[in-house]
Amino acid sequence: MYNTKMPLTKDELFPFLCNISEQFHIGIGIISLEKSDFPFVYINQAFTALTGYLQDELIGKNFNSLTGIKTSMDHIGELFCSIKKKSPFEKNILHYQKDGSAFWNHVTCQPIKDRDGIASYALVHCKDITEQMLSKMLSKLEHEVYIDLEENGDFKNILQLITEKVEKYYIRDIFCGIHVVNQEQNLEAIASGSLPLSLIKSLNHLEIGGSTTGYNESVVYINDLTIKNNKSSKLIKKYNLNSCWSKPIFTNEKVLLGYFSIYIKGEMQLRQADIDFLKKLSPIVALSMKYVKQKQELKKLAFFDMSTGMPNYNSFYTSLVTWMDEKVNGSLLLIQPNEYSSIVDLYGRKFGDELIGQMVDRFLSIKDLKEEFVYGRFSTSSFMIGVKQSHKDHLTQFIKQILQITAVPFTIAEREIFITLKIGVSHFNEFLTIDESIRRADTALTKSRLQNTPFSYFEMGTDEMIQRELNILNQLQFGIKNKELTVYLQPKINLLTNEIEGFEALARWNSPVLGNVSPAEFIPIAEKSGKINEIDNLILRKVLIFQNHRQTNGLKMIPIAVNISPVHFYSESFINDFLSLVAEYHISPHYIKIEVTESVELFDFVKAKEILLELKKLGYESSIDDFGVGFSSLSYLQQLPFSEIKIDRSFINDIENSDMHAVVQTIVQLADKLRMHVVAEGIETSEQYSILQKIGCKSGQGFYFHKPMPLEEAQNLLDSISEK
Secondary structure (H helix, E strand, O other), rough: OOOOOOOOOHHHHHHHHHHHHOOOEEEEEEOOOOOOOOOOHHHHHHHHHOOOOOOHHHHHHOOOHHOOOOOHHHHHHHHHHHOOOOOEEEEEEEEOOOOOOEEEEEEEEEEEEEOOEEEEEEEEEEEEEEEHHHHHHHHHHHHHHHHHHOOOOOHHHHHHHHHHHHHHHHHOOEEEEEEOOOOOEEEEEEOOOOOOHHHHHOOOOHHHHOOOOOOOOOOOOEEHHHHHHHHHHHHHHHHOOEEEEEEEEOOOOOOOOEEEEEEEEEEOOHOOOOHHHHHHHHHHHHHHHHHOHHHHHHHHHOOOOOOOOOOOHHHHHHHHHHHHHHHOEEEEEEEEOHHHHHHHHOOOOOHHHHHHHHHHHHHOOOOOOOOOOEEEEEOOOOEEEEEEEHHHHHHHHHHHHHHHHHHEEEEEEOOOEEEOOEEEEEEEEEOOOOOHHHHHHHHHHHHHHHHHOOOEEEEOOOHHHHHHHHHHHHHHHHHHHHEEEEEEEEEEEOOOOOOEEEEEEEEEEEOOOEEEEOOHHHHHHHHOOHHHHHHHHHHHHHHHHHHHHHHHHOOOOOOOOEOHHHHHHHHHHHHHHHHHHHHHHOHHHHHEEEEEEHHHHHHHHHHHHHHHHHHHHHOOOOOEEEEEEOOOOOHHHHHOOOEEEOOOOHHHHHOOOOHHHHHHHHHHHHHHHHHOOOEEOOOOOOHHHHHHOOOOOEEEOOOOOOOOOHHHHHHHHHHHHHOO
């Protein structure tokens, strides 16, 4: 008996390892590490069963005895190098049995040290992992085929790729071919790995399969190809072909598509693992064949957007390529509705697609379009138009015609909704790539959104502007967290008495990194990034704290109007956000108002009316800000429960013009009839002040009276009024 409590001597170690090896049911061999060729000095019965060699046939020889035509010499070199280092290792190597059958061998090697610490022997475990490796190879083949399907999709190329890859990766030295059922219900050779296609065509697979209409999934075997194909016997002998296995390929509906065949060299027989491989391969071939046979339909579909029926980006891009090849110069217009995201949020993606479709239909219905153009959907929320080069005035007119498609509301989810557009414009020519021209149009669209203009042309400085936007977005996170945003108040003045009758709260931000950032910059970015709710609530809280302080100390109280972003206004959380904050500071509804822009109440009239009515029932008044610059609708105005209209500053700036004077006077008279209070925004001169008084406008705000001021200054101003 061996003393197992202490390491064995070299003489004791070898018989011990031999005895242990026979206890295992996996192939185990013992390698001598003392000889330079590292021969086997012992193999167990499982090893002989794995390789087909007798013990005497392998003892004294090494792993080179198991190599064959497809064994990687690099793998063999790595194996012997690892053995020489006397370090443990694991490797997968393609080995061959005595009869020439290939198998994947998972080799694990563990050097064994004796009592003196010397490793004279190594114990190697060998395991047949052919099935796992074939599955892995099949997955790799499937991946490569699917990539080629996406990139190419040509019928013959795909099938040719399959035959070549199987020949390359398969463990046996074989040839491959594919026959397909053609329109005449005959089998036609379509692909061959490395055999001449003419030879594959000559093989009579109809006789093999029996029929192209019957259903039989069995693998068909031909024992002697020369018997079935006398005319091709010379070529068959030239390539040393002996037999053939053919697997019928069926669709899910059991329609025969063709045959995948493996042509075997010499006398080699296929094992069950090979047949299983053919069965697993057939669905990949079937899918590929079905895919490429439908290529014509798919190619047609590839050029149209399924949601709207309009040409898609691929179609648009292809048209531009054609123009570029013809040296055509022109302009690109990237068009996006401002309200797309809100429509999707409210009604779902389907209605966002519907909006884009209606916009394109309106564009195509413009009768006097003089420019030659192509168009297509660019993204989920936008579409693009390419226009051949024309006079700049013509392009400007073309853009105006596009903007006019929003003059009347769109019908979405059985509701009438006004939308506004943003358009980015760039140029394309032979000196710019299509991708760069499109990028510039996209950049110009971003500029249009940031500057709140209907359309913008690409300028070289626009990239810097976008970088500025990213910087603002990054710092805005810190600005909200650290409460860097502050409130400025601008008084509303009674134009008859010159008394302060209220304030408008305005958000201001002085970033430690960026300095003072204009609301015109950070508010749109906050809306796009989903941070606007936090900003609205932050500003509202500061106003409430201000009002609470005055109320608690018995100081003069004046109503303060807080601007609410359209994004926040329509969100499910708005009402709860607003009411919860006001209740927290116990401020009467008389001293807090909300202001919403005209585009808000007209975007979704029904939803806006519900929100405003709920607020009115609770005693909160609301105001239309920037009235006149959106889609003014008198029918909407008389139905929505606003208490105040604020005439946009652009009207007041031009009020000395007789036409604009008439417009402002009409708005004032209309508001009076609807029992709404009117506030003129942006009063800067005594002349504007005088005109507004004469036409009956009762309130106003602007630099002529007071600029927006910090809360401390507003506090002092109110206190000084109280003392008078």
